[in-house]
Amino acid sequence: MERATIRVNGIVQSVGFRPFVYRRAVAHGLHGTVRNLGDAGVRIEAEGQPDAIDAFLTDIKNNPPPLARITSITVDREHTSESMFETFEIVESQSGDSGGGSIPPDTAICENCLADLRDPESRYHNYWATSCVDCGPRFTVVESLPYDRHTTSMAAFPMCEECRSAYENPADRRYHAQTIACCNCGPQLRYGTVSDSQTTDPAVSEAGRDRFPDTLLETASGKEAIKKAAASLRDGKLVVVKGIGGAHITCSATDTDAITRLRNRTDRPEKPFAVMASNIETIQSFTDLSSTERDTLNSFRRPIVLIEATGSGLADRVAPDLHTVGVMLPYSGIHYRLFDRIEEPLVMTSANLPGQPMLRSNNSIVDGLDEVADGFLLHDRRIVTRCDDSVARIVDGERRLIRRSRGFAPTAISLPNNGEMSALAVGAELDVTAAILEKQECYYTQYVGDVDSLDTLAYLKNAIQRLLDVTGTEWPSVVVHDLHPAFNTTDYAKELVDSGTVARAVSVQHHHAHAASVLAEHDCHRALSLTLDGVGYGPDGTVWGGEVLDATRTGFERVGSLAPVPMPGGDKATTHPARLTAGILYAADPDRVEAILERHDVQFPGGDRERNVVIQQLESDVNTPQTSSAGRFLDAVAALLGVCTRRTYEGEPAMKLEAAAARGSPHSLSAPISSLNGRRVVNTPQLFTELVRLRSDGVSVPDIAATAQETLARGLADLAIEEAEIRNCETVSLSGGVAYNEHIASQIRDSVSNAGLSFITNRRVPPGDGGIAYGQLAVVAAQPSH
Amino acid sequence: LEHGAGGEATRKLVAETLASGFGDPEDAIVGLTGMDDGAVIPVGEENLVLTTDSHVIDPPFFPGGDIGRLAVSGTVNDLAVMGATDVRALTSAMVIEANYPVAKLERIADSMAATCEEANAAVVTGDTKVMGNGEIDGIVINTAGVGVAPHVTPDSAVEPNDVILLTDSIGEHGISLLAEREGIEFGSDLASDVKPLNDLLARALEVGGKNIKTMKDATRMGLAGALNEIAEKSGVGIEIREERVPVTSDVKGAGEMLGLDPFQIANEGVAVLAVAPKSAENVLDELREHPKGENAAAIGKGIDDHHGRVVLDTGIGSRYLREPASEPAPRIC
Ligand SMILES: [Fe+3]
Ligand SMILES: [Mg+2]
Ligand SMILES: [Zn+2]
Ligand SMILES: [Zn+2]
Secondary structure (H helix, E strand, C coil): EEEEEEEEEEHHHHHHHHHHHHHHHHHCCCEEEEEEECCCEEEEEEEHHHHHHHHHHHHHHHHCCCEEEEEEEEEEEEEECCCCCCCCCEEECCCCCCCEEECCCECCCCCCHHHHHHHCCCCCCCCCCCCCCEECCCCCCCCCCCCCHHHHHHHHHCHHHHHHHHHCCCCCCCCCCCCCCCCCCCCCCCEEECCCCCCCCCCECCCEECCCCCEEEEEEEHHHHHHHHHHHCCCCCCCEEEECCCEEEECCCCHHHHHHHHHHHHCCCCCCCCCECHHHHCCCCCCCCCCHHHHHHHHCCCCCCEECCCCCCCCCCHCCCEEEEEECCCHHHHHHHHHCCCCCCCEEEEECCCCCCCCCCCHHHHHHHHHCCEEEEEEEECCCCCCCCCCEEEEEEEEEEEECCCCCCCCEEEECCCCCEEEEECCCCCCCEEEEEECEEEECCCCEEECCCHHHHHHHHHHHHHHHHHHCCCCCCEEEEEEEEEEEHHHHHHHHHHCCCCCEEEEEEEEHHHHHHHHHHCCEEEEEEEEEEEECCCCCCCCEEEEEEEEECCCEEEEEEEECCCCCCCCCCCCCCHHHHHHHHHHHHHHHHHHHHHHHHCCCCCEEEEEEHHHHHHHCCCCCCCCCCHHHHHHHHHHHCCCCCCCCCCCCCHHHHHHHHCCCCCCHHHHHHHECCEEEEEEEHHHHHHHHHHHHHCCHHHHHHHHHHHHHHHHHHHHHHHHHHHHHCEEEEEEEEHHHHHHHHHHHHHHHHHHHHHHEECCCCCCCCHHHHHHHHHHHHCCCEE | HHHHHHHHHHHCCCCHHHHCCCCCCCCEEECHHCHHHHHHHEECCCCEEEEEEEEEECCCCCCCCEEHHHHHHHHHHHHHHCCCCEEEEEEEEEEEEEECHHHHHHHHHHHHHHHHHHHCCEEEEEEEEEEEECCCCCCCEEEEEEEEEEECCCHHCCCCCEEECCCCCCCCCHHHHHHHHCCCEEECCCCCCCCHHHHHHHHHHHHHHHHEEEEEEECCCCCHHHHHHHHHHCEEEEEEEEHHCCCCCCHHHHHHHHHHHHCCCCCCCEHHHHHHHHHHHHHHHHHHHCCHCCEEEEEEEEEECCCCEEEEEHHHHHHHHCCCCCCCCCCCC
């Protein structure tokens, strides 16, 4: 007989791993135990015949439960004549050493549980919060490791007898499912309205539940709650729905009046809203789905997917002037229950106050949104950690993540790591997601957001602490931050050093981080790296964002870029894109700025007065930094064409330009290239002059938009290709927020492939600033080990 | 050049290069290394306050004032915000380019005299040097001042819950100068509000006494710079309610046009006070009684959080208020 001590790391807790081990052990006639460790790993002791142990190990390696992700298995085997065990048992969890893995992300309700919810014979019939070892909330309900019912917010719901016996029955699907619950013992729903709410009672009840506020009026529970919420939605009302990792403000996606009310009350005049539809068929009524899009929508992660809108199944105001719409399928029983009573798709926009993280306690939801929502559909399970919806887009046939959050966090992404370096990366300033490097794994926080707001900055600090908690990791020795001297994340990194929490801080240039993120994902040594985005602080103190870098993970040389142009008013030019139009025109010919702006009626939000001041500002060079940003170039074109003259959300001008371009076809222009300080630049002022000429010639807005994108993409790709050939490099990479632009991304890929070079871009982390933390870690991980 | 802007770079230059060789006299209450508005030296029972400043400005004549008024006000205010509202003496040293028009010199001298009278101060000694054409750009005026502070109000004395008062609306001086210098027309009447503040601050001290802990004139680095400096030196946080900070619509409009934040625009003649809560209302009322304090407002308070930093409550959330960078770098993507 042999005894094996097996240690499994990765995502092996809260995924039905112990019940699986139990079943396989029993099937092979083994005795022993399986337990969760405090660091997210699992330890198995198994006694039996050597070949039975072999078969058992093969099962673990080859057929683990669907949500499990094994990163390592270590086995110690010894001969023994004395047996220690008489049966095989799942034993209580244990605290243990550090750094073994993490708990899994929240996942959509599985088909079996959904079938139970639909089955009138099942005791889970119509119960919204049913879940099993394969599905349900994890990351957002766990307080600490090891994952067990008492370490989650489900601890507030003692199991009823029936649930207890299912939990203890090895033959049951919910055997050792920590989130097991039914309508008799689990979290409950409540619907209500409020007027002018200011709750005073504590957010959490004595039992540890998310208390329903006393300010909730005309309340209904259970089925009645669903009924009332659905009726309100059908009446065109705005209803807040608390879900898994946060809450949404919802309304009918076919009711223009309701959407207009939502826009007015939330001050989101143009922002595209996501839509949830009951099933794929409904989504197909207003889109044309590719199979990749369908698979992405259906995956257990259930992200929002940006899809080209074709049909007329949605109100126009859902995504004003865009050619795509963000769509998702239901992922919680609450959503399915609502769609039992509503046929049309629902707008679902995250329930947060401007500049603040999503609301998560019933108190804060009701107090914060009392003037926005007409009704509230709440439940009493506490959200321990909030987690926004993930967002993806299929670009050029491949999935690009725009926001990596629910369904992903805190799952690790592998990262080539030279040494035994552990590090924390805090990202940039907007769309921040932080990450921790531990051995070869990069653990990612949920999406945090724009940390210029102190509430969001506090959320970032909290998210990092939670990530340390759920991965059982200590504070690493290094913190990596952006080179920008005035980012809050830069200050935070320095604070961590000053307080002695980490030993040292390392800065990484923004576009080097973008470039390194692609290199690390593909484990590629070197690439001519196109990094195209809105803004990044350059080592020369100017604003970069349309860069061709000859980059490895350890360093880079800036070999090309867009021509720097003035950005009158600094950040103001980002929200008033016509300022960029004036800036580029000024760089092309200072004497013609006014005439061109006037002739093409380029609109400044501040009217002619602003236009005149901007021209004087350019002439006197007051608060006029230089930028080589690709995003800003696209903004300038959008304003020239009247496609967008005031930015109300991030990326708006460029997104609307892309939508316009999708209706046009490009004219053939060659991208002017010139030389500047020893590097090659796409002469954007000259290109812009050509676009102005097309406009004067009466070429349509969509055609000019398409021409601008295509010529820019060709110019940058040609620069990268030429340099790759001169410098003997075989790969060209693409990263930065502009990589979401389908037209630009596919044009660059075409050019690169036609030149016989290989093309790589981000697949696992967002090419936008959500991927910066991964790139920052990639840079420090590549430093020679000490 | 970056060092002249008055921000972190200047402080570093002064602290590491210029101040390090001197050291402070043993009995100085506030010395050079404190880098406050002026130095405080005890003489007998009294606190002697000493300060000096060289003034260069382009253009030397601007709407609302000129270099003469600026040179007197700057030094008078540096004394006053240390608690020495009673100016005992000023000195004036001018360095002038050879061909500088006499008529302009006379205007400057008249303006200095008038401002001295307003501040109840007198220039007791002076010096004039002439340099060759092109060796200097027009005129530089150095003024030094001596006063006595019955109660010293250094930058470092703010405590949590102290109320932060502001004596006037911000930004007029800097933005009007910029408009004048660069020839930018905003279509509004912008003028500098440069002025000596010792009369106003004397009234405040009469009412507030030792409950006025800190006073600072918000000059080159704007209100943001002044607040950050006192937060850092006091080791407290300062929380400011944006809506309470008086900004004229002309300044606001001009700032928006240029993409400049009025909080980061230079002032000459605006002071920040930190006052113990029990006296805050009285001091504010007293300030408002005075013509130079009509626009005074309580704009925030000291907090025991975010130490060394300034938190700006914008009404829809909070952010850190930073001091102006020498090279502002855009951050929105
Ligand atoms: Fe970026
Ligand atoms: Mg001063
Ligand atoms: Zn399930
Ligand atoms: Zn139950």
